[in-house]
Amino acid sequence: MDLPQADGLGLLKRIKEVNASLPVILISANARVEEAVEAMKLGAKDFLLKPLTLKMIEIIVSYISNGLKATHQNVSNGKFTIITKNKEMKRILKLAKEVADSNASVFIQGESGTGKELFARHIHNYSSRKDKAFVAINCAALPESLLESELFGHEKGSFTGAISRKKGKFELANHGTLLLDEISEMNYQLQSKLLRVLQEREIDRIGGTAPVPVDVRFIATTNRDIEKQIDEGKFREDLHYRLHVIPFYLPPLRERKDDIPWLADYFIEKYCDINRRSVKGLTQEALASLMQMPWKGNVREFENVIERAVLMCKGDFIDAEHLFLTEKNKQPVTAAHPFMPTISLKEMERNVIFTTLDQTNGNRTHAAEILGISVRTLRNKLNEYRKKMEIQ
Structure with a gap:
């Protein structure tokens, strides 16, 4: 890259102007990210760092020479x-x-x-x-x-x-x-x-x-x-x-919240196909709830919430109540009326667990995965509920 009387990127550009299909490998003693990225944009086949061994160079040159055909094929992300x-x-x-x-x-x-x-x-x-x-x-x-x-x-x-x-x-x-x-x-x-x-x-x-x-x-x-x-x-x-x-x-997802509606549509369709459901989308209230969440677990957490909501939803549209998002986890918003729960958190938890078990036909492993807890924790919760019922 650092040539005595020339600029490596400039030379690469000139080579590509003469023969755009010619593979070019750039070698540098410095790990300047900007140069590596710019080299790839200009068409470099590779960007290598010193020190290099002859064996390493031989492997790379062999790979490039054998892979030129594949390089120009159309690529699908499957x-x-x-x-x-x-x-x-x-x-x-x-x-x-x-x-x-x-x-x-x-x-x-x-x-x-x-x-x-x-x-x-x-x-x-x-x-x-x-x-x-x-x-x-x-x-x-x-x-x-x-x-x-x-x-x-x-x-x-x-x-x-x-x-x-x-x-x-x-x-x-x-x-x-x-x-x-x-x-x-x-x-x-x-x-x-x-x-x-x-x-x-x-x-x-x-x-x-x-x-x-x-x-x-x-x-x-x-x-x-x-x-x-x-x-x-x-x-x-x-x-x-x-x-x-x-x-x-x-x-993180909290920095790209404009993706939330699109991600929701994608995961709703995905889990409708898997679970043979016919949910068409979200209500405005459900979408507003999703937009308020900080999503500390990012897309993985978001997907889990949508999967659970698809299972909980009995109608055409997922409502806020199907998401089971606790108010303490939401980001602050201005509201005309304060949140007034009609049931305790314990009762809400119990309802979510039993509804999930019902939707998974009693499969505790799948239910625990959807709920985001271990099978052992789920088993302990069920034992706790059973003992309370026996006392009552």
Whole structure:
């Protein structure tokens, strides 16, 4: 990028003017995000960071030469749908499409429930790797020892219980995309091993004696303040440097409330199809209630509320009473009349639980999922209600 007598981006522009279809790879010693994004917009095939090994260059050049045909095919995002009318989200999605066809690492930050994995799939499905594997692993969901085995794989007999060779996520994602979900939860020692994979483009299985080359596009996500994690010594700065080539921040739902009507329509249709219902939409009161919520769980919480409302609704339109949104969770609004509950919260809770069980034909697991509680909590609630009935 930093040429003695020329500008790398300017040279790229001139090359594309002469031959727009010629693949161009830019190499830089600096991780300037703006340059990486601009390079992709101008048509660069990839944006690589020094230091580079010959093996890494060989893998990338081989992939590009073998994948040129796929690069120019029409891409469909299939069943992975991102619903938005929000101006900022549209800008983010447009940028994602522009940089998707690259091997550059992507770092996605956003609160829980904002759709980081869905967004990662969006990038994958607009890339030349779209016909290859998209493999995701949640770094927060597995214990440290198991996470390493899941990522790197292991050889037969490498530890107790390793009765056969097993490929890890790196190998399963070869030639495709690997999503490292909630990477900030990965322990420091494993971060060092991941850094080596990013640098050398090869892995060592647990118990293995020979390195295995891998060609993977890395996407990492976190819901934490990664800069704070670095300052506290919980996340390697050099690993962040490697992953943070193309960063994205997904805004929370409370910052894109203009999407709420569209998301509601989408999820109503989705859960009507699943549950064989015929709900047509929301009343104005229901929509107003949805707009007042802070949505701390973001789209995931919103979807859960709509699914429950579809099950509760007996008519054509979901009303505010079907949403079961408590007043304390709503954002303050000016009201002509104060909220006057006609039943206690305990009674409301009981009604919601029994209505949900009725709609799920007594399936406690499904009911607990809709209610957003554990099966154990649901069981305890039912026991509590049964004891009260026995006393009465």
